[in-house]
Amino acid sequence: MHTQGVPKIACIGAGNVGATAAQYCLEMGLGNVVLVDIVEGLPQGKALDMTEAGPIRNYSVTCTGTNDYADIAGADLVIVTAGLPRKPGMTRLDLLEKNGRIISGICGQIKQHAPDAIVIIVTNPLDVMVYLAYKTLGFPNNRVLGMAGCLDSARMRAFVAMELSVSMTNVDTMVLGSHGDAMVPLPQYTTVSGIPITQLMAQERIAAIIARTRDGGGEIVRLLKTGSAFYAPAAGAVRMAQSILRDERQVLPCAAYLNGEYGLNDIYMGVPCLLGRSGVENVVELKLTEQETAALHHSACEVQEGMEGLRQLGLI
Ligand code: A3D
Numbered sequence: 001m002h003t004q005g006v007p008k009i010a011c012i013g014a015g016n017v018g019a020t021a022a023q024y025c026l027e028m029g030l031g032n033v034v035l036v037d038i039v040e041g042l043p044q045g046k047a048l049d050m051t052e053a054g055p056i057r058n059y060s061v062t063c064t065g066t067n068d069y070a071d072i073a074g075a076d077l078v079i080v081t082a083g084l085p086r087k088p089g090m091t092r093l094d095l096l097e098k099n100g101r102i103i104s105g106i107c108g109q110i111k112q113h114a115p116d117a118i119v120i121i122v123t124n125p126l127d128v129m130v131y132l133a134y135k136t137l138g139f140p141n142n143r144v145l146g147m148a149g150c151l152d153s154a155r156m157r158a159f160v161a162m163e164l165s166v167s168m169t170n171v172d173t174m175v176l177g178s179h180g181d182a183m184v185p186l187p188q189y190t191t192v193s194g195i196p197i198t199q200l201m202a203q204e205r206i207a208a209i210i211a212r213t214r215d216g217g218g219e220i221v222r223l224l225k226t227g228s229a230f231y232a233p234a235a236g237a238v239r240m241a242q243s244i245l246r247d248e249r250q251v252l253p254c255a256a257y258l259n260g261e262y263g264l265n266d267i268y269m270g271v272p273c274l275l276g277r278s279g280v281e282n283v284v285e286l287k288l289t290e291q292e293t294a295a296l297h298h299s300a301c302e303v304q305e306g307m308e309g310l311r312q313l314g315l316i
Contacts, residue, residue, distance in 0.1 A: 006061060007031035007245045010072040010114065012106055013082030014043035014065065016230035017122055017237070021079050022063060023050055024238040030245060032062045034071050037082070043067065069109035075117045077245060078110055079237050080133070083123035085228050093309055096125060100315045103129050107136035115139075118244055118279045121146045121255075122237050126179040128306030130255045130268040135316045141257035142279040148179030149253025149270040150236030151229075155216040156185055159209045164200060166192055174286065175213065175253055176270050177299030183270070184295045185210045189286065243275035256280045262293070264300050267307070 009025050011018045014037035022033045033050075035043040047065030054063075064071070072078065083099040086092070103123055110119060119137060121130045121144070130146035137144055152175040161168040170193045177184035187206050190197045197206060212219070220229040243250040254273040258264040261283045262271065272284040288296065310316045 007076040008034065008072075008074055009241065009245075010034045010036060010075040010078040010110075010117070012036045012072075012078060012080045012110075013123075014039070014046050015081065016227060017233050018079070018081035019046045019050075020230050020234035021081065021122075021237050021241075022046070024234055025241065026050055026054070026059045026061055026063055027057060028238070028242065029059060029061050030238070030242060031076065033064075034075065035063065035065045036067070036069065036072060037065075038067065040067055069113050072110070072117075073113045075114040077241050078114060078117045078119045079122065079241060080106055080110075080119065081122040081234075081237070082106055083129075085124070092125070092306075096128065096306060096309045097313050099123050099125070099129060100132055100310055100313060103132050104136045104315055107133050111137050111139075118143045119145070120237055120240055122233060124179070125306055127255050127268050127270070127303040128310060131303075131307055132310055132315055134257060134268065141259075142281065144257070145240070145273070145280055146179075146255030146268060146270075147233070147237040147240055148183075148255055149175050149272075150239050151233050152179065152183055152185070152213060152216065152270075153253055154232055154236060156190065156209060156213040159212055160190060160192070160197060160201075163205060163209060164192060164197075174272060176272075176286075176292075177296050178269055178303045179255070180302070181214060182295075182299040182302045183214060184292060184299055185213050186286070186288075186292060188289070188292075240275055244277065244279060247277040249274055249276045249281070251275075251284055254280065256283055258283065261285055262288075262296055264297070267300055267303055269296075269300055269303055 009031040011022045037043040043065030047063045050063045126148045134144040157171040173190040274282040
């Protein structure tokens with residue numbers, strides 16, 4: 001197979017989000033995929049299964065599965081989805097410790113085997129895990145970013161489209177801040193073909209959509225009973241990968257390193273980013289109301305609490 005010049009994408013974690021991200025990458029022909037997991041046979045089995053779908057789905061890119069990080073050598077882009085979901089009885093700090101140790105171990109491997117890669121983190125608690133990845137990798141901050149805003153804004157776009165019975169692709173929105181209850185959806189930047197939703201919908205309906213967006217992850221967990229959302233999260237990560245690898249220069253909400261933007265320093269949080277071949281090429285500073293700025297800073301306090309947890313655990 002002719003693979004020269006085709007990007008190499010490593011998906012770390014062959015669970016629901018990781019394997020689905022791999023599948024989307026293959027279907028789009030975005031690059032050759034290497035799927036990595038600690039469970040023996042799991043990435044190999046899923047990769048072989050996806051390879052066998054190739055003749056029908058018509059891919060010209062390859063998928064391999066491995067338990068050996070040496071196989072990610074030369075990766076252009078790494079999507080990290082390894083980690084545990086929060087289980088009943090587990091505190092936030094327990095999850096921080098478990099996933100923190102996983103992320104720091106994986107980032108040590110990425111640093112060794114794929115030192116030039118751009119790294120997209122998906123593991124929760126998202127903003128804190130991206131900060132940990134940035135500290136562990138030691139890469140320039142434009143090459144380390146997190147996926148959450150793409151998912152949160154896709155959910156809001158879907159809800160607006162459902163409410164107004166319009167095409168989802170006509171709806172645009174921006175969701176900033178940390179991933180979770182403190183996210184900051186922005187109705188003033190939510191439009192249908194350029195028309196602000198404030199002109200199309202009553203205030204209570206907008207408030208209901210914002211509340212549903214905030215609870216988007218929880219709504220899926222309650223329906224599934226076991227596990228959490230993965231189709232839309234994987235789609236969010238691959239959308240970012242697409243803009244980067246194809247140098248599309250799309251402006252997408254991503255967890256990015258802030259160095260004074262929005263009045264915040266040395267923190268990772270969701271902001272609009274211009275994504276191109278070098279990763280985060282620019283952080284776009286939107287004009288926000290006082291209330292929105294206050295909500296963003298409240299969001300930052302939650303992330304800082306998590307960062308403090310990492311310090312207590314000796315992970316940073
Ligand atoms: P799951 O299907 O359990 O897959 C996780 C995979 O990670 C499993 O196959 C594990 O074997 C693997 N794994 C664990 N430790 C390691 C390791 N050290 N190296 C390699 N692989 C390892 O979970 P999932 O795919 O549903 O979710 C994965 C992560 O993404 C979780 O932390 C979720 O909370 C997070 N997530 C985040 C979002 C955001 O929007 C930020 C959305 C959905 C899921």
